[in-house]
Amino acid sequence: MCILLTLSSCAVYRPKPLTDDAVTRELRPKSLNELRILATQISHPTLQPVRLEPGRGITPTQAAIIAVLANPRLRAERNRRGLAQAQLLQAGILPNPQLAYNIDPVTGGNTTGTFTGYGVTASWEVTSLITRPAKVKAAKQNADSVSLDVAWDEWQTAEAARIAVYRLVALEAELATAKQIEDSAQQDAELLRNAVAAHSKTELDLATAESSRVDAESLSQATAQELEKQQLELRRSLGLPPDAKLSIRKGVALPTHLSAPRQAALLEGLPQSRLDLLALQKGYQSQEETLRAAILAQFPKISFGLTKASDTTNVHTVGIGATIDIPIFDRNQGNISIDKATRQKLFDEYTDRVFEARADIATALAAIRSLNLQINTVESAVPIAQHLLDTAREAFQQGNTDVMSYEQARREYDTKLLLLIKLKEQLIQAGSALEIAGGRIIPALNQGENN
Numbered sequence: 001m002c003i004l005l006t007l008s009s010c011a012v013y014r015p016k017p018l019t020d021d022a023v024t025r026e027l028r029p030k031s032l033n034e035l036r037i038l039a040t041q042i043s044h045p046t047l048q049p050v051r052l053e054p055g056r057g058i059t060p061t062q063a064a065i066i067a068v069l070a071n072p073r074l075r076a077e078r079n080r081r082g083l084a085q086a087q088l089l090q091a092g093i094l095p096n097p098q099l100a101y102n103i104d105p106v107t108g109g110n111t112t113g114t115f116t117g118y119g120v121t122a123s124w125e126v127t128s129l130i131t132r133p134a135k136v137k138a139a140k141q142n143a144d145s146v147s148l149d150v151a152w153d154e155w156q157t158a159e160a161a162r163i164a165v166y167r168l169v170a171l172e173a174e175l176a177t178a179k180q181i182e183d184s185a186q187q188d189a190e191l192l193r194n195a196v197a198a199h200s201k202t203e204l205d206l207a208t209a210e211s212s213r214v215d216a217e218s219l220s221q222a223t224a225q226e227l228e229k230q231q232l233e234l235r236r237s238l239g240l241p242p243d244a245k246l247s248i249r250k251g252v253a254l255p256t257h258l259s260a261p262r263q264a265a266l267l268e269g270l271p272q273s274r275l276d277l278l279a280l281q282k283g284y285q286s287q288e289e290t291l292r293a294a295i296l297a298q299f300p301k302i303s304f305g306l307t308k309a310s311d312t313t314n315v316h317t318v319g320i321g322a323t324i325d326i327p328i329f330d331r332n333q334g335n336i337s338i339d340k341a342t343r344q345k346l347f348d349e350y351t352d353r354v355f356e357a358r359a360d361i362a363t364a365l366a367a368i369r370s371l372n373l374q375i376n377t378v379e380s381a382v383p384i385a386q387h388l389l390d391t392a393r394e395a396f397q398q399g400n401t402d403v404m405s406y407e408q409a410r411r412e413y414d415t416k417l418l419l420l421i422k423l424k425e426q427l428i429q430a431g432s433a434l435e436i437a438g439g440r441i442i443p444a445l446n447q448g449e450n451n
């Protein structure tokens with residue numbers, strides 16, 4: 001009966017074959033309705049629920065949420081939570097009691113009046129109760145650590161998707177500017193061809209214009225290629241197939257200035273705001289309990305049991321027994337040393353992560369300040385470069401300057417336009433780096449988004 005009851009509660013093996021069909025089903029993108037529901041119900045320490053309206057295009061924040069919900073890599077990361085919960089379950093399970101039975105049949109000699117002897121012993125290791133609380137606490141802290149670590153990974157994935165949208169916006173602006181440059185270079189080359197045909201310009205002038213046209217065309221093609229690559233990367237981060245339709249909401253603009261918080265405000269409470277630091281704290285507390293359990297495990301193992309027996313003379317006895325390990329060789333000193341070294345390793349890792357976080361905050365703030373100044377300088381220089389280009393074009397058309405001077409003015413203007421876009425892109429990246437370093441969403445860094 002005991003065996004039948006035990007077997008009825010056992011787990012049953014069910015195969016899970018790794019087939020192409022199984023992988024295809026797992027990689028099938030979530031439906032639009034499913035994403036809408038999940039986006040409004042998302043529960044995360046940092047990210048907030050959003051309302052998806054794909055018909056209007058996605059915003060950077062919506063892309064961040066979709067990436068958390070649909071990125072295939074995060075599915076595997078979340079499985080770590082299930083593993084940690086299973087380890088917590090195992091830590092709380094006590095050892096099974098042991099049941100021993102022996103039989104002593106009489107096989108020879110003077111067998112008159114003898115009986116078959118037997119013995120039944122039931123025992124249990126009581127010292128398992130000593131280490132169980134520490135093991136359960138260690139597993140609980142480890143489960144919390146894994147959960148926070150997964151949330152940190154989700155947060156980084158979300159930030160990467162958000163920046164990917166801004167990167168796409170920047171490349172679209174760069175491509176539009178490159179197309180304008182290409183059109184202007186094409187028009188200038190056409191004018192020079194006509195001028196050479198009319199013998200008012202030289203072949204050298206035409207060669208210069210043609211060289212500028214080729215450069216502009218190459219720039220346009222390279223930017224288009226980079227734009228296509230970025231579109232594929234964004235679809236990948238959102239868990240979408242390469243041919244999925246994806247549009248960015250109109251109105252999403254690159255920032256021209258970011259007002260970052262003070263460094264002291266970001267450093268205050270940093271260990272409580274960064275999910276990875278919280279995860280490391282929980283991991284360290286888990287290791288503390290693991291070391292405590294290892295030290296408690298020095299106590300010799302003791303098993304108590306009850307014995308009922310009958311000898312061959314039919315004398316029945318009931319006894320109490322105890323089994324005690326003698327800790328001569330193994331006093332759990334190896335595990336204690338390992339757990340102490342592991343605790344020190346985790347302590348140093350946490351200290352280093354805090355140091356890196358503080359340095360990352362300082363670096364991101366310095367980058368934001370520098371980029372704010374650079375963008376302001378370039379924005380002020382663009383009208384000047386535009387005026388110089390217009391003046392050079394007019395002078396060139398009137399024959400008052402050579403083509404080299406005109407092309408130089410046009411290159412300077414084109415360079416400033418592209419530089420301004422790239423600086424704006426770098427600014428939003430610096431803002432994202434500051435959010436990750438600080439472990440929190442900074443509203444002042446998300447004003448270029450039209451929700």
